[in-house]
Amino acid sequence: MNGVIDLTVFQVALAYVFVLMVLVIMRFLGIKREKELIISSVRMTLQLVLVGYLLVYIFDNPNPFVTVGIIFVMEAFAVHTVFKKYQGKLSRPLKKVIAFSISMGTLSCLVYFLLIVIRISPWYQPQYFIPIAGMFIGNSMTGISLGVKLLLDGMITQRALVEEALILGATPQAATKSIINNTFDAAILPTMYSMVGMGIVFLPGMMTGQILSGTSPTTAIAYQIAIMLGILGAVALTVILMLQLGYRTFFNKDEQLQSF
Amino acid sequence: MFQFIDVQYKDILDVPSLLIEKGKITTLVGTSGSGKTTLLRMLNKMLSPTQGRIMFKAHDLETLNTVTHRRQVTMLSQNPVMFDGSIRDNLNIGLKFHEKNVGSDEMLLSMLERVKLKKALDTSPHVLSGGEKQRLALGRVLLLNSEIVLLDEPSAALDDETEETIIKMVVEYVRIENKTLVMVTHSKTMAEKQSDIIIEISEGRCRSIRGCTK
Ligand SMILES: Nc1ncnc2c1ncn2[C@@H]1O[C@H](COP(=O)(O)OP(=O)(O)O)[C@@H](O)[C@H]1O
Ligand SMILES: [Mg+2]
Numbered sequence: 001m002n003g004v005i006d007l008t009v010f011q012v013a014l015a016y017v018f019v020l021m022v023l024v025i026m027r028f029l030g031i032k033r034e035k036e037l038i039i040s041s042v043r044m045t046l047q048l049v050l051v052g053y054l055l056v057y058i059f060d061n062p063n064p065f066v067t068v069g070i071i072f073v074m075e076a077f078a079v080h081t082v083f084k085k086y087q088g089k090l091s092r093p094l095k096k097v098i099a100f101s102i103s104m105g106t107l108s109c110l111v112y113f114l115l116i117v118i119r120i121s122p123w124y125q126p127q128y129f130i131p132i133a134g135m136f137i138g139n140s141m142t143g144i145s146l147g148v149k150l151l152l153d154g155m156i157t158q159r160a161l162v163e164e165a166l167i168l169g170a171t172p173q174a175a176t177k178s179i180i181n182n183t184f185d186a187a188i189l190p191t192m193y194s195m196v197g198m199g200i201v202f203l204p205g206m207m208t209g210q211i212l213s214g215t216s217p218t219t220a221i222a223y224q225i226a227i228m229l230g231i232l233g234a235v236a237l238t239v240i241l242m243l244q245l246g247y248r249t250f251f252n253k254d255e256q257l258q259s260f
Numbered sequence: 261m262f263q264f265i266d267v268q269y270k271d272i273l274d275v276p277s278l279l280i281e282k283g284k285i286t287t288l289v290g291t292s293g294s295g296k297t298t299l300l301r302m303l304n305k306m307l308s309p310t311q312g313r314i315m316f317k318a319h320d321l322e323t324l325n326t327v328t329h330r331r332q333v334t335m336l337s338q339n340p341v342m343f344d345g346s347i348r349d350n351l352n353i354g355l356k357f358h359e360k361n362v363g364s365d366e367m368l369l370s371m372l373e374r375v376k377l378k379k380a381l382d383t384s385p386h387v388l389s390g391g392e393k394q395r396l397a398l399g400r401v402l403l404l405n406s407e408i409v410l411l412d413e414p415s416a417a418l419d420d421e422t423e424e425t426i427i428k429m430v431v432e433y434v435r436i437e438n439k440t441l442v443m444v445t446h447s448k449t450m451a452e453k454q455s456d457i458i459i460e461i462s463e464g465r466c467r468s469i470r471g472c473t474k
Contacts, residue, residue: 160339160341161341161343163306163341164337164340164341164343165353165357166306166330167304167306167330167334167335167337168330168334168353168354168357168358168400168401168404169327169330169331169334169354169357169358169404170327170357171327171357174356174357175357178344254305254308254322254326255305255326255327255330256305256306256307256308256326
């Protein structure tokens with residue numbers, strides 16, 4: 001690999017030609033989205049520039065408290081996003097289950113991945129910890145969001161079946177088993193499909209980034225494989241925790257379905 | 261068997277005292293919306309009283325394990341729901357919920373005969389008529405061999421004849437097997453003919469019409 005081409009500010013500015021192009025097309029077609037387009041482009045630029053400087057600082061001054069603090073903020077942001085994304089009311093106990101599942105699911109996979117698979121040292125090395133945590137947490141967030149929606153849809157549309165099962169002497173767990181299994185399947189399916197298409201349909205963003213910044217493709221691929229497996233584990237664990245703890249929140253202590 | 265002590269359920273039901281006896285057939289009658297289903301659902305703990313206590317064999321129902329209790333007190337609901345799969349699956353699912361072994365085809369077929377449903381075990385329940393579904397659901401309940409059977413009147417607009425057939429089947433079964441039955445029907449003649457005790461519920465209050473000790 002030859003040296004990496006460093007992009008100058010001027011070169012990046014040249015990429016804004018794409019925004020101009022879209023603006024012209026919008027003007028031409030009379031689509032009134034110019035303001036949003038400009039705001040989102042500028043926002044993206046500013047956010048990334050800020051994060052870039054922040055990361056430079058953090059990578060140059062590794063500190064366990066800072067790493068842990070950032071992970072905490074990421075987890076909180078993910079939990080908040082899942083709550084906001086669900087269109088409807090989530091019960092308090094279910095919210096607690098979601099928060100617990102995202103944190104436990106991603107943290108346990110993260111610890112295993114960083115300390116036993118990659119073996120970073122010191123353990124809080126931000127250069128590895130932060131981007132990998134971002135990928136685990138981001139994907140788990142998407143998976144659990146889908147899981148929560150499907151679980152609630154299932155409980156609402158199949159309420160009569162669950163009720164009938166209870167009448168026939170089923171435990172709440174047995175009564176909700178098919179809803180839970182279907183939800184789990186559907187929630188991890190996107191992650192599995194993305195593994196199938198990998199390398200053929202698209203090169204994953206992380207790998208592209210690594211290759212562009214000079215890492216040999218074989219190293220990039222090794223990382224990508226390990227990370228995909230880690231993501232699969234984190235998503236699956238997060239969703240399964242949410243389902244196994246979450247179904248209980250639909251029942252009261254007398255094993256009766258609550259209104260939700 | 262069951263004893264109600266100052267039981268209330270929201271403002272729907274108010275039962276200061278009621279006794280349901282072991283080995284008897286007790287029938288609840290009353291106009292639609294008077295609270296019959298509500299009372300029945302309290303017996304298998306699908307609902308819990310908002311006030312007062314229900315005793316079951318001298319234990320407060322509230323202190324008993326709910327799932328264990330529901331396995332002793334099985335209810336044929338007003339709108340029995342069919343599960344996915346075949347008639348065989350629908351008969352077996354109750355046994356599975358009770359964590360018992362599934363029935364042999366021979367056993368299941370003899371149950372179908374008992375509830376007068378002449379269908380192959382592999383048939384999908386979704387092709388059955390309302391009355392046939394009701395009888396399949398009855399077979400599912402009888403297979404569980406519970407000590408107490410609760411029978412709600414079918415809410416689907418089934419003809420009186422179908423309802424009478426079902427009541428007769430259940431009554432015959434509980435008499436032979438020496439079980440306790442609590443049922444709901446709007447048919448006064450069925451109530452008179454088939455039951456030991458008749459309780460009328462009107463606007464959430466119980467009144468004994470025949471043979472009740474309280
Ligand atoms: N889930 C419920 N929530 C609130 N009210 C209910 C509910 N189910 C039934 N009711 C009300 O309780 C009363 C008694 O209902 P129910 O026990 O089904 O009567 P019945 O079986 O005698 O026709 C009715 O006024 C009904 O509208
Ligand atoms: Mg009713």
